[in-house]
Amino acid sequence: MISSVFVTLVIMDVIIRSTGMGRLPERRPDPLLGVRLVPNAVYTQKNEGFSHGRINSLGLRDHEIPYEKPENSKRVLILGDSFMEAMQVDIDSSFPRLLQTFIGEALPWHDIKTINAGRGGMGTAEEYLWYVTEGIKYSPDLVLLAFYVGNDFRDNSKALTGQGVFKPYITFDADTFWIDASFTESRSYKLKTLLWPLFSNSVLATETARRVEAFKIGMEEPDTATCPKDVGVFNVEQDSVWANAYAVTGKLVAMLNDAVKRNSSEFCLMIIPDSYQVNDMESDCVNGADLRKPNDFLREIAEAQGIPIFDLTDTLEQDYLRTGNYTYGFGENLGTGHWNESGHRLAAKNMASNAIFVKLLRWL
Amino acid sequence: MEFLKDLWNFMRQRKKFWLLPAIVILVLFGFLIVFTSGTAIAPFIYTLF
Numbered sequence: 001m002i003s004s005v006f007v008t009l010v011i012m013d014v015i016i017r018s019t020g021m022g023r024l025p026e027r028r029p030d031p032l033l034g035v036r037l038v039p040n041a042v043y044t045q046k047n048e049g050f051s052h053g054r055i056n057s058l059g060l061r062d063h064e065i066p067y068e069k070p071e072n073s074k075r076v077l078i079l080g081d082s083f084m085e086a087m088q089v090d091i092d093s094s095f096p097r098l099l100q101t102f103i104g105e106a107l108p109w110h111d112i113k114t115i116n117a118g119r120g121g122m123g124t125a126e127e128y129l130w131y132v133t134e135g136i137k138y139s140p141d142l143v144l145l146a147f148y149v150g151n152d153f154r155d156n157s158k159a160l161t162g163q164g165v166f167k168p169y170i171t172f173d174a175d176t177f178w179i180d181a182s183f184t185e186s187r188s189y190k191l192k193t194l195l196w197p198l199f200s201n202s203v204l205a206t207e208t209a210r211r212v213e214a215f216k217i218g219m220e221e222p223d224t225a226t227c228p229k230d231v232g233v234f235n236v237e238q239d240s241v242w243a244n245a246y247a248v249t250g251k252l253v254a255m256l257n258d259a260v261k262r263n264s265s266e267f268c269l270m271i272i273p274d275s276y277q278v279n280d281m282e283s284d285c286v287n288g289a290d291l292r293k294p295n296d297f298l299r300e301i302a303e304a305q306g307i308p309i310f311d312l313t314d315t316l317e318q319d320y321l322r323t324g325n326y327t328y329g330f331g332e333n334l335g336t337g338h339w340n341e342s343g344h345r346l347a348a349k350n351m352a353s354n355a356i357f358v359k360l361l362r363w364l
Numbered sequence: 365m366e367f368l369k370d371l372w373n374f375m376r377q378r379k380k381f382w383l384l385p386a387i388v389i390l391v392l393f394g395f396l397i398v399f400t401s402g403t404a405i406a407p408f409i410y411t412l413f
Contacts, residue, residue, distance in 0.1 A: 004382040008389050025413045035412060048407045082410070121410035151408055166412065192412060199413070208393070210413040211400040217409055218400075230408070337407035 013204040022207030024200060026055055029193045031184050032133065033126050034166035037061060037119055038200070048337055049088030049330045061085050062096065062116040067137040073111045074364045076103075077135055077265075079127040079256075080146030081155070083272050084118025088330065088338045095146075095344045102352030103361060112361060115140065123155030124252035125170040129179070132259055141364040142266045145256060149294045150274035153233050156252060157245035160229075164188065172251050227285035231276065234289035246294075250301045257305050266360060269302050270351065271295055273313035275328040275336050279320045308360055315350045316343070 016022040026043040030036035039059045045051045056064050069075055078084055078096050086094035096116035103112050115138055117130060127145065135143070154160040158169045158180065166189055169180040183189055192199070199206050232242050253269065260267040273295070276286045295311055302309035316327050326334040327343030334340075339347065351357055375381055405411060 001382060001385060005385040005389065008386040012389070012393065027412050029412065035410075047405050082408070204393075206413055208396060210411070211396055213411045213413060214405055215400045217405055217411065228408075333407075 009204060013202055016207060017203040022203040022210075024203055025206050025210075028196060028200070029166055029189055031181065032129055032168065033122075034168055034183055035119070035121060043087065045087040048333070049340065051087055051090050053091050060115070060117055061087070061091065061094075061119070063091070065113070065115055065138070067139075069139045070111075073113060074141045074361070075138060076100075076112060076114045076142045076144055076361070077131075077138055077140035078114055078116050078118060078144045078146060079122075079131060079135070080118040080272075081122045081148055081152065082118070082120035083148050083338060084116055084146050085120050086116075086118065086339070086344060087120065089341050089344060093341045093344055095339070095348050098345055098348035099351055102348050106352050106358055107361060110361065112364070118146065121155070121165075121167070123152055123161075123167070123169075124249060124256065125156060125168055125179075128170065128252060128256045128259065129168060131256065136263050140265050142268065142360065143256075143260045144268050144270055145253070146270045146272055147253075147298065148272040148274070149233065149277065149298075150272075151230050153242070153245045153249050153294060154230055156249045157241065159241045160232075160245055170248070170252060170255075172248065177251075177255070227283075230274075231285045231289065233274075233294050234276070234286055234291055236288070236290045236293070246297055250297070253298070253301050253307070254305050257307050266364065268308040268310065268357070268360060269298065271298055271309065271311040271313060272347070273311075273316055277313050278316045278328065279326060279335050308356060310351060310354055310357060312347050312350060316346065319346055 023042055023044060026038055026041035027035050028038050037055045037059045039055060039057050041055045043051070043053060043055065056062050058065070058067070076099070078099075084094075084096060086096075091097060094116065096114045096118070100112070100114040103114070117135060122130075124145070124147070131143065155167070156169070161167060164186070166183045168183065170177050171180055195205070199209065235242065238246065257267045276283060277291050280286070281291060292313075295313060299309055299311070301307075319325070319327065325342060327339060327346055329335050329337045330340055371387070375383055
Protein backbone atom coordinates (compact mmCIF):
# COMPACT_ATOMS: atom_id res chain seq x y z
CA MET A 1 0.00 0.00 0.00
CA ILE A 2 2.76 2.45 1.00
CA SER A 3 4.78 1.63 -2.08
CA SER A 4 1.64 2.20 -4.18
CA VAL A 5 1.29 5.72 -2.73
CA PHE A 6 4.96 6.41 -3.28
CA VAL A 7 5.01 5.13 -6.87
CA THR A 8 1.85 7.13 -7.71
CA LEU A 9 3.36 10.33 -6.32
CA VAL A 10 6.63 9.80 -8.19
CA ILE A 11 4.83 9.09 -11.49
CA MET A 12 2.64 12.19 -11.03
CA ASP A 13 5.70 14.29 -10.25
CA VAL A 14 7.41 13.08 -13.42
CA ILE A 15 4.29 13.72 -15.54
CA ILE A 16 3.77 17.25 -14.15
CA ARG A 17 7.45 18.07 -14.57
CA SER A 18 7.75 16.70 -18.12
CA THR A 19 4.52 18.26 -19.40
CA GLY A 20 5.39 21.69 -18.01
CA MET A 21 2.23 21.76 -15.86
CA GLY A 22 4.28 22.82 -12.86
CA ARG A 23 7.69 24.04 -11.81
CA LEU A 24 9.92 24.08 -8.75
CA PRO A 25 9.76 27.16 -6.49
CA GLU A 26 11.70 30.28 -7.49
CA ARG A 27 11.45 31.74 -3.95
CA ARG A 28 12.41 30.20 -0.67
CA PRO A 29 12.01 31.13 3.01
CA ASP A 30 15.03 32.97 4.41
CA PRO A 31 15.72 33.82 8.08
CA LEU A 32 17.24 37.23 7.27
CA LEU A 33 15.19 38.53 4.35
CA GLY A 34 12.02 36.53 4.82
CA VAL A 35 12.09 35.41 1.21
CA ARG A 36 14.93 34.98 -1.25
CA LEU A 37 15.04 34.10 -4.95
CA VAL A 38 16.39 30.60 -5.52
CA PRO A 39 19.63 30.58 -7.54
CA ASN A 40 19.22 29.03 -11.01
CA ALA A 41 15.46 28.49 -10.51
CA VAL A 42 13.33 28.57 -13.63
CA TYR A 43 10.32 30.92 -13.46
CA THR A 44 7.23 31.45 -15.54
CA GLN A 45 5.03 34.45 -14.80
CA LYS A 46 1.49 34.28 -16.14
CA ASN A 47 -0.68 36.11 -13.60
CA GLU A 48 0.17 39.59 -14.88
CA GLY A 49 2.02 39.99 -18.17
CA PHE A 50 4.32 37.13 -19.10
CA SER A 51 7.93 36.14 -18.70
CA HIS A 52 9.91 32.96 -18.64
CA GLY A 53 13.53 32.63 -17.64
CA ARG A 54 16.04 31.65 -15.01
CA ILE A 55 17.17 33.34 -11.79
CA ASN A 56 20.94 33.82 -12.00
CA SER A 57 23.39 31.73 -10.00
CA LEU A 58 23.65 34.42 -7.28
CA GLY A 59 19.90 34.67 -6.78
CA LEU A 60 19.10 37.77 -8.81
CA ARG A 61 16.62 38.20 -11.64
CA ASP A 62 19.36 39.31 -13.94
CA HIS A 63 21.92 37.94 -16.35
CA GLU A 64 25.00 36.35 -14.78
CA ILE A 65 27.06 38.95 -12.92
CA PRO A 66 30.05 37.91 -10.80
CA TYR A 67 30.83 39.62 -7.48
CA GLU A 68 34.22 40.74 -8.82
CA LYS A 69 34.04 43.98 -10.73
CA PRO A 70 36.09 44.11 -13.93
CA GLU A 71 38.77 46.78 -14.06
CA ASN A 72 37.73 50.17 -15.48
CA SER A 73 34.10 49.18 -15.17
CA LYS A 74 31.44 50.99 -13.09
CA ARG A 75 28.44 49.41 -11.49
CA VAL A 76 24.98 50.73 -10.68
CA LEU A 77 23.26 48.49 -8.13
CA ILE A 78 19.48 48.80 -8.32
CA LEU A 79 17.54 48.03 -5.15
CA GLY A 80 13.80 47.71 -5.42
CA ASP A 81 10.69 45.59 -5.26
CA SER A 82 8.54 43.90 -7.89
CA PHE A 83 8.81 46.91 -10.22
CA MET A 84 12.53 46.24 -10.57
CA GLU A 85 12.20 42.46 -10.44
CA ALA A 86 9.83 43.04 -13.38
CA MET A 87 8.56 39.48 -13.70
CA GLN A 88 5.71 40.85 -15.84
CA VAL A 89 8.01 41.52 -18.80
CA ASP A 90 10.91 39.80 -20.49
CA ILE A 91 14.20 40.39 -18.69
CA ASP A 92 15.57 42.45 -21.58
CA SER A 93 12.51 44.71 -21.52
CA SER A 94 12.91 45.46 -17.80
CA PHE A 95 13.99 48.84 -16.41
CA PRO A 96 17.42 47.70 -15.15
CA ARG A 97 18.43 46.17 -18.50
CA LEU A 98 17.05 49.07 -20.54
CA LEU A 99 18.74 51.57 -18.25
CA GLN A 100 22.08 49.93 -18.98
CA THR A 101 21.38 50.09 -22.72
CA PHE A 102 20.36 53.76 -22.64
CA ILE A 103 23.28 54.70 -20.37
CA GLY A 104 25.57 53.01 -22.89
CA GLU A 105 24.11 55.22 -25.62
CA ALA A 106 24.37 58.39 -23.50
CA LEU A 107 27.90 57.67 -22.26
CA PRO A 108 29.51 55.49 -24.94
CA TRP A 109 33.02 55.94 -23.52
CA HIS A 110 32.06 54.64 -20.08
CA ASP A 111 31.66 50.98 -19.21
CA ILE A 112 28.69 51.14 -16.85
CA LYS A 113 26.74 48.01 -15.92
CA THR A 114 23.50 47.82 -13.96
CA ILE A 115 22.77 45.06 -11.45
CA ASN A 116 19.15 44.25 -10.69
CA ALA A 117 18.63 43.33 -7.05
CA GLY A 118 14.86 43.81 -7.16
CA ARG A 119 12.57 41.23 -5.60
CA GLY A 120 8.79 41.30 -5.29
CA GLY A 121 7.52 42.25 -1.84
CA MET A 122 10.75 43.85 -0.65
CA GLY A 123 10.52 46.89 1.57
CA THR A 124 13.32 49.30 2.45
CA ALA A 125 14.30 47.19 5.49
CA GLU A 126 14.98 44.10 3.36
CA GLU A 127 16.75 46.25 0.77
CA TYR A 128 19.02 47.59 3.53
CA LEU A 129 19.67 44.10 4.93
CA TRP A 130 20.37 42.69 1.48
CA TYR A 131 22.73 45.57 0.66
CA VAL A 132 24.85 45.24 3.81
CA THR A 133 25.09 41.46 3.57
CA GLU A 134 25.17 40.86 -0.17
CA GLY A 135 25.06 44.06 -2.21
CA ILE A 136 28.46 45.36 -1.08
CA LYS A 137 30.10 42.21 -2.52
CA TYR A 138 29.38 43.61 -6.00
CA SER A 139 31.42 46.78 -5.22
CA PRO A 140 28.80 49.09 -6.70
CA ASP A 141 29.82 52.66 -7.55
CA LEU A 142 26.25 53.90 -7.37
CA VAL A 143 23.31 52.44 -5.47
CA LEU A 144 19.93 53.42 -6.87
CA LEU A 145 16.97 52.84 -4.57
CA ALA A 146 13.84 52.44 -6.69
CA PHE A 147 11.06 53.36 -4.28
CA TYR A 148 7.51 52.43 -5.23
CA VAL A 149 5.11 54.88 -3.62
CA GLY A 150 2.20 52.43 -3.95
CA ASN A 151 3.31 49.96 -1.29
CA ASP A 152 6.85 50.60 -0.03
CA PHE A 153 5.64 52.72 2.89
CA ARG A 154 3.24 49.92 3.82
CA ASP A 155 5.99 47.30 3.39
CA ASN A 156 8.04 49.08 6.05
CA SER A 157 5.24 48.88 8.60
CA LYS A 158 4.37 45.69 10.43
CA ALA A 159 1.02 47.13 11.48
CA LEU A 160 0.04 47.82 7.86
CA THR A 161 1.43 44.65 6.30
CA GLY A 162 -0.15 42.35 8.84
CA GLN A 163 0.70 38.90 10.06
CA GLY A 164 1.50 35.86 7.99
CA VAL A 165 4.06 37.51 5.72
CA PHE A 166 7.68 36.33 5.80
CA LYS A 167 9.28 39.72 6.30
CA PRO A 168 11.72 41.39 8.68
CA TYR A 169 11.07 44.89 9.99
CA ILE A 170 13.46 47.46 11.36
CA THR A 171 12.29 49.34 14.40
CA PHE A 172 13.87 52.54 15.67
CA ASP A 173 14.22 53.71 19.22
CA ALA A 174 16.07 56.99 19.82
CA ASP A 175 19.51 56.41 18.30
CA THR A 176 19.31 52.63 18.03
CA PHE A 177 17.49 50.19 15.81
CA TRP A 178 16.71 46.54 15.95
CA ILE A 179 15.58 43.91 13.51
CA ASP A 180 12.23 42.31 14.13
CA ALA A 181 12.50 38.84 12.61
CA SER A 182 9.50 37.44 14.48
CA PHE A 183 8.23 35.86 11.25
CA THR A 184 10.79 33.10 11.84
CA GLU A 185 8.75 32.05 14.90
CA SER A 186 5.55 31.56 12.93
CA ARG A 187 4.22 28.05 12.36
CA SER A 188 3.93 28.64 8.63
CA TYR A 189 7.59 29.71 8.35
CA LYS A 190 8.81 26.76 10.41
CA LEU A 191 6.72 24.32 8.38
CA LYS A 192 7.82 25.69 5.00
CA THR A 193 11.45 25.72 6.11
CA LEU A 194 11.15 22.15 7.39
CA LEU A 195 9.51 21.00 4.15
CA TRP A 196 11.88 22.98 1.93
CA PRO A 197 13.89 19.88 0.88
CA LEU A 198 10.60 18.37 -0.35
CA PHE A 199 9.45 21.54 -2.15
CA SER A 200 12.83 22.13 -3.74
CA ASN A 201 12.80 18.64 -5.28
CA SER A 202 9.16 17.87 -5.96
CA VAL A 203 7.17 19.73 -8.59
CA LEU A 204 4.05 17.96 -7.35
CA ALA A 205 4.54 19.22 -3.78
CA THR A 206 5.34 22.75 -4.97
CA GLU A 207 2.44 22.90 -7.39
CA THR A 208 0.06 21.63 -4.71
CA ALA A 209 1.32 24.23 -2.23
CA ARG A 210 1.17 26.93 -4.91
CA ARG A 211 -2.42 26.13 -5.82
CA VAL A 212 -3.58 25.83 -2.21
CA GLU A 213 -1.89 29.17 -1.38
CA ALA A 214 -3.47 30.88 -4.40
CA PHE A 215 -6.87 29.41 -3.57
CA LYS A 216 -6.66 30.61 0.04
CA ILE A 217 -5.66 34.11 -1.07
CA GLY A 218 -8.46 34.11 -3.63
CA MET A 219 -10.97 33.32 -0.87
CA GLU A 220 -9.60 36.06 1.40
CA GLU A 221 -9.28 38.79 -1.21
CA PRO A 222 -11.62 41.74 -0.73
CA ASP A 223 -14.24 42.69 -3.26
CA THR A 224 -12.57 44.35 -6.25
CA ALA A 225 -15.07 47.19 -5.96
CA THR A 226 -13.55 48.33 -2.67
CA CYS A 227 -10.50 50.56 -2.62
CA PRO A 228 -7.14 48.99 -1.74
CA LYS A 229 -5.91 49.90 1.72
CA ASP A 230 -2.64 51.09 0.17
CA VAL A 231 -4.35 54.32 -0.97
CA GLY A 232 -4.10 55.39 2.68
CA VAL A 233 -0.61 56.60 1.75
CA PHE A 234 -2.30 59.58 0.03
CA ASN A 235 -4.55 60.57 2.95
CA VAL A 236 -4.18 64.25 3.82
CA GLU A 237 -4.59 63.49 7.52
CA GLN A 238 -2.59 60.41 8.46
CA ASP A 239 -3.52 58.18 11.38
CA SER A 240 -0.75 57.09 13.73
CA VAL A 241 -0.10 53.83 11.82
CA TRP A 242 0.50 55.57 8.50
CA ALA A 243 2.42 58.39 10.19
CA ASN A 244 4.70 55.74 11.70
CA ALA A 245 5.14 54.06 8.30
CA TYR A 246 6.25 57.41 6.87
CA ALA A 247 8.64 58.07 9.78
CA VAL A 248 10.22 54.60 9.63
CA THR A 249 10.63 54.90 5.86
CA GLY A 250 12.45 58.21 6.27
CA LYS A 251 14.85 56.67 8.78
CA LEU A 252 15.43 53.58 6.61
CA VAL A 253 16.29 55.69 3.57
CA ALA A 254 18.74 57.72 5.67
CA MET A 255 20.25 54.55 7.12
CA LEU A 256 20.70 53.01 3.67
CA ASN A 257 22.30 56.23 2.44
CA ASP A 258 24.76 56.14 5.37
CA ALA A 259 25.62 52.49 4.73
CA VAL A 260 26.27 53.16 1.04
CA LYS A 261 28.40 56.23 1.82
CA ARG A 262 30.43 54.22 4.37
CA ASN A 263 31.33 51.89 1.51
CA SER A 264 32.50 54.85 -0.59
CA SER A 265 29.66 54.55 -3.06
CA GLU A 266 27.13 57.11 -4.25
CA PHE A 267 23.47 56.80 -3.42
CA CYS A 268 20.38 58.11 -5.18
CA LEU A 269 16.65 57.69 -4.90
CA MET A 270 14.19 57.14 -7.73
CA ILE A 271 10.46 57.51 -7.09
CA ILE A 272 8.20 55.06 -8.91
CA PRO A 273 4.70 56.54 -8.82
CA ASP A 274 1.52 54.61 -8.23
CA SER A 275 -0.92 54.31 -11.13
CA TYR A 276 -3.36 56.51 -9.15
CA GLN A 277 -0.84 59.33 -9.57
CA VAL A 278 -0.38 58.73 -13.29
CA ASN A 279 -3.61 57.69 -14.96
CA ASP A 280 -6.28 57.17 -12.30
CA MET A 281 -6.35 60.54 -10.56
CA GLU A 282 -10.14 60.82 -10.87
CA SER A 283 -10.79 57.54 -9.03
CA ASP A 284 -13.19 57.75 -6.08
CA CYS A 285 -10.56 55.89 -4.06
CA VAL A 286 -8.32 58.96 -4.04
CA ASN A 287 -11.05 61.58 -3.95
CA GLY A 288 -9.83 64.44 -1.74
CA ALA A 289 -6.46 62.78 -1.23
CA ASP A 290 -3.08 64.45 -1.58
CA LEU A 291 -1.56 62.48 -4.47
CA ARG A 292 1.85 64.11 -4.08
CA LYS A 293 2.13 63.66 -0.31
CA PRO A 294 4.52 60.64 -0.42
CA ASN A 295 6.64 62.29 -3.12
CA ASP A 296 6.91 65.51 -1.11
CA PHE A 297 7.90 63.53 1.97
CA LEU A 298 10.63 61.61 0.10
CA ARG A 299 11.90 64.82 -1.46
CA GLU A 300 12.21 66.41 2.01
CA ILE A 301 14.10 63.36 3.32
CA ALA A 302 16.39 63.35 0.30
CA GLU A 303 17.12 67.06 0.51
CA ALA A 304 17.87 66.82 4.24
CA GLN A 305 20.31 63.96 3.59
CA GLY A 306 21.83 65.39 0.41
CA ILE A 307 20.54 62.47 -1.66
CA PRO A 308 19.96 63.04 -5.39
CA ILE A 309 16.31 62.25 -6.10
CA PHE A 310 14.60 61.44 -9.39
CA ASP A 311 10.82 61.48 -9.46
CA LEU A 312 9.24 59.70 -12.44
CA THR A 313 5.71 60.86 -11.64
CA ASP A 314 5.57 63.88 -13.95
CA THR A 315 7.15 61.97 -16.85
CA LEU A 316 4.69 59.09 -16.67
CA GLU A 317 1.69 61.34 -16.01
CA GLN A 318 2.50 63.71 -18.87
CA ASP A 319 3.05 60.80 -21.23
CA TYR A 320 -0.37 59.41 -20.32
CA LEU A 321 -2.09 62.79 -20.71
CA ARG A 322 -0.37 63.36 -24.06
CA THR A 323 -0.77 59.92 -25.65
CA GLY A 324 -3.53 58.22 -23.64
CA ASN A 325 -1.35 55.11 -23.55
CA TYR A 326 -1.08 53.16 -20.35
CA THR A 327 2.33 52.44 -18.91
CA TYR A 328 0.81 50.29 -16.17
CA GLY A 329 -1.04 47.01 -16.50
CA PHE A 330 -1.71 44.28 -19.01
CA GLY A 331 -4.67 42.97 -20.99
CA GLU A 332 -7.97 43.63 -19.27
CA ASN A 333 -6.21 45.38 -16.39
CA LEU A 334 -4.55 48.17 -18.33
CA GLY A 335 -3.94 51.22 -16.17
CA THR A 336 -3.32 49.36 -12.94
CA GLY A 337 -0.69 47.02 -11.50
CA HIS A 338 2.94 46.95 -12.57
CA TRP A 339 4.70 48.65 -15.44
CA ASN A 340 4.22 47.08 -18.84
CA GLU A 341 6.95 47.22 -21.53
CA SER A 342 6.10 50.87 -22.29
CA GLY A 343 6.42 51.80 -18.62
CA HIS A 344 9.85 50.21 -18.24
CA ARG A 345 11.09 51.79 -21.48
CA LEU A 346 9.78 55.26 -20.67
CA ALA A 347 11.21 55.19 -17.14
CA ALA A 348 14.62 53.94 -18.29
CA LYS A 349 14.77 56.44 -21.15
CA ASN A 350 13.85 59.27 -18.81
CA MET A 351 16.48 58.36 -16.25
CA ALA A 352 19.25 57.92 -18.83
CA SER A 353 18.47 61.31 -20.33
CA ASN A 354 18.22 63.10 -16.99
CA ALA A 355 21.09 65.59 -16.94
CA ILE A 356 21.64 65.26 -13.19
CA PHE A 357 21.68 61.47 -13.32
CA VAL A 358 24.07 61.44 -16.27
CA LYS A 359 26.32 63.89 -14.42
CA LEU A 360 26.24 61.59 -11.39
CA LEU A 361 27.28 58.65 -13.59
CA ARG A 362 30.04 60.67 -15.22
CA TRP A 363 31.55 61.43 -11.82
CA LEU A 364 31.66 57.79 -10.67
CA MET B 365 -21.88 5.88 -9.12
CA GLU B 366 -22.17 2.63 -11.06
CA PHE B 367 -18.60 3.10 -12.22
CA LEU B 368 -17.33 3.49 -8.65
CA LYS B 369 -19.20 0.33 -7.62
CA ASP B 370 -17.67 -1.59 -10.53
CA LEU B 371 -14.25 -0.31 -9.63
CA TRP B 372 -14.63 -1.34 -6.01
CA ASN B 373 -15.88 -4.82 -6.99
CA PHE B 374 -12.97 -5.18 -9.39
CA MET B 375 -10.44 -4.31 -6.67
CA ARG B 376 -12.12 -6.62 -4.16
CA GLN B 377 -12.46 -9.65 -6.45
CA ARG B 378 -8.98 -9.36 -7.96
CA LYS B 379 -7.39 -8.30 -4.64
CA LYS B 380 -5.89 -5.25 -6.27
CA PHE B 381 -6.24 -2.87 -3.29
CA TRP B 382 -2.91 -1.31 -4.10
CA LEU B 383 -4.84 0.60 -6.79
CA LEU B 384 -6.85 2.45 -4.15
CA PRO B 385 -4.19 4.99 -3.04
CA ALA B 386 -3.36 5.75 -6.66
CA ILE B 387 -7.02 6.44 -7.46
CA VAL B 388 -7.55 8.55 -4.33
CA ILE B 389 -4.44 10.64 -5.04
CA LEU B 390 -5.43 11.19 -8.66
CA VAL B 391 -8.96 12.22 -7.66
CA LEU B 392 -7.68 14.63 -4.98
CA PHE B 393 -5.21 16.26 -7.35
CA GLY B 394 -7.91 16.45 -10.00
CA PHE B 395 -10.15 18.33 -7.56
CA LEU B 396 -7.27 20.65 -6.71
CA ILE B 397 -6.68 21.45 -10.38
CA VAL B 398 -10.39 22.05 -11.06
CA PHE B 399 -10.98 24.25 -8.01
CA THR B 400 -7.85 26.37 -8.40
CA SER B 401 -7.69 26.71 -12.18
CA GLY B 402 -9.48 30.07 -12.23
CA THR B 403 -7.54 31.56 -9.33
CA ALA B 404 -5.46 34.56 -10.33
CA ILE B 405 -3.50 36.37 -7.64
CA ALA B 406 -3.81 40.17 -7.63
CA PRO B 407 -0.68 42.04 -8.81
CA PHE B 408 0.63 43.18 -5.42
CA ILE B 409 0.12 39.98 -3.45
CA TYR B 410 3.31 37.97 -3.18
CA THR B 411 3.20 34.27 -2.47
CA LEU B 412 6.19 32.18 -1.49
CA PHE B 413 5.58 29.64 -4.24
